[in-house]
Amino acid sequence: MHYWDSLNSIIRCSFEPVFVIGCAVFAMAFWLPGRQPRIRMLRLLACLAGAMVLWRVVVGLASSRYAANPALLFFLGCAVLVEPEWWPGRLGRWRRRCGILLIGIVVLAGMGRSMKVACNIKDFTAISSALERLTAKSIRPKIIVLNREAARIGYFFRGCPVFDGAVFEKARVELQYSDWENDIVLFVGDPERMKVFSEEFPGGLQADEVFLDSGTGFRIYRRINQAFSSHRALVAGEAAARLAPDECGEDFENPVPTDAVRRPEFGELQKRGLELPASPFPFSAKLIPNPGHRFNHIRDGVIRLIGPESPEHIAGRYSLLADLKTDSGGFNLEAVPLTKGELRGELLFRGGAGARIEVLGIEIPDGSQPRRTVSIARAGCPAPGKIYKLEWSYRAEPERNIRQVIPVLLLNGRIVIDNIRVVSGKRQE
């Protein structure tokens, strides 16, 4: 990547001097004597290109994109330059060589530009897919782009309000009139711009952490209001997002209580044409806060995950037991021991800080083996916004183990579970 970046920088920087030198050549050509028609036409080209360059310089728009018109004339002049009339006397033998060299440079520069575009898109794709995965098409965070380069990221989040932080005043007004207290806001931009923006914003505006660093340009910051007090349930998951809003509670501003939500019958989702991932986890989860602890903002969201609808999944031929591996010891999970033959189990994740996640409604079939199955991929305190991976393994059949990783995002009292169908949720009473 660094090699291509360097090459692209060279190409980008060298092209402008080529353009300027070319115009200078034409400016000199303007003074050359001669009455041949082609020489006269070349003078005209020199005039045009020179005048346009002057025009661009005068109005301060002499960047490469704005210089497209003069560049066009420059390249037209290059073509005329290889004509024999332009190479008097002994210089004539250099005509063909120079023409080939010139054309070769231009073609190579064009190929270099193509490579530069290819380098750019990697950055874009990585960040875009990361954000796509983060939102899981369910959360609609506010996206504030801190510079115009980052705006291209924000555009592709249809449904997410995107504010142009480069136009500071506009973003400030938008935020002041928005429901800032209850919003998740992602800042996309470079660190310098983030610093300026946070300093300019009334009352201060700090990003909690760098959520994603692309390594090649800009970063995604995340800001979550710590005073978040609305205990609304969230739903997530691709299939749930494709359900009707009145059933899946996709509308976060007006969530549908769990009791009012009808659990889809077996085969109903398939009848609607939905492609369901093969997820074998019919369970619900509950967040239980630990009063008095500083991580109290992780609390009382309830989500229900609807399991797969095949008969064998409903039978729940797996065992489930949880344990949390953590490097820092900040967030330990405990599992409620499940016994053989139990048809309904509970899985309790107990954080070291006191927050617990209860996963309920697990059916343990007879003959299954309890296993130490849950781990968290990212260690640390259960700070909001961090993505944890609950790694489940279960024994669907006695002879084989199946492992599945569920990314779990704790967001300020909200739990977002990706890659699994979450149909509804409700506020804990």
Added chain:
Amino acid sequence: MSASVAFGREPALSSRNRSAFRRRLLVLAALLLAALIPRLVCLHFAGVPRDTVTYLACAETIRSGDKEKLDAFPAHTWSYCRLLAFFEPQHMMAAGRMLNLLCGLLLIVVCRQMGEEISGSGKVAAATALLAAGNPFLVENSTVVLRDTPGLLLFAAALLCLLRGSRTELLRYYVLAGIAGAAAVAIRLEEAELLLCGALIAGYQKMECGRIQWRGWFCFAAVLLMTFFVILLSLVPLSASGWGLILDFWMKIRFHLWGSA
């Protein structure tokens, strides 16, 4: 003395050089094919320039018919966004890229004709087309959703018509130049440099032929203004503020003339 005699060349499509025409056509086709290679590479990895975001959002707004929201977008981008708005939102990006790719290829043809117009040599014309095919600006811009390539194509077409009109002194070339020039300016205001080019070509005509074909240049100016305002007036109903569109164009012109809006 006519301009064609002064240039010492014959019309390009006479019956005598029909075989040469076929040969040139073959060369042009090969060049277009070669030009596709870097463009397809670019297209495969094409990114999203920052202005594209504005254009797509503006096109979606035009499609939704929200006039109040549309007024928040710069009016001088509306004509290009109007083109994108003919497509569904999910197809706008692909349609814009295809449009620019097509314009980029057509620009090579126009450049080839300009090279021939200027030099009268098939080799120079082929070299011009090759340079246009490999021009980094054109390769990159013809694969992303930007106004530059369509604007540049129309600018080059208008320039070609002016050059040909000044040589042949046929009125229709001036009319065509006016239409293409107006469309170019409406798509991208920077293409107003065509007026500068026109003045220089007129000066060249006066210098070479000893006179200026006032009728042709008057036609060019009249058609350009008329077409431009027709395009502008067709955009006015999109706006909630109506004539605010004109004001936006004037602010943009002021920015280009004096550097600040």
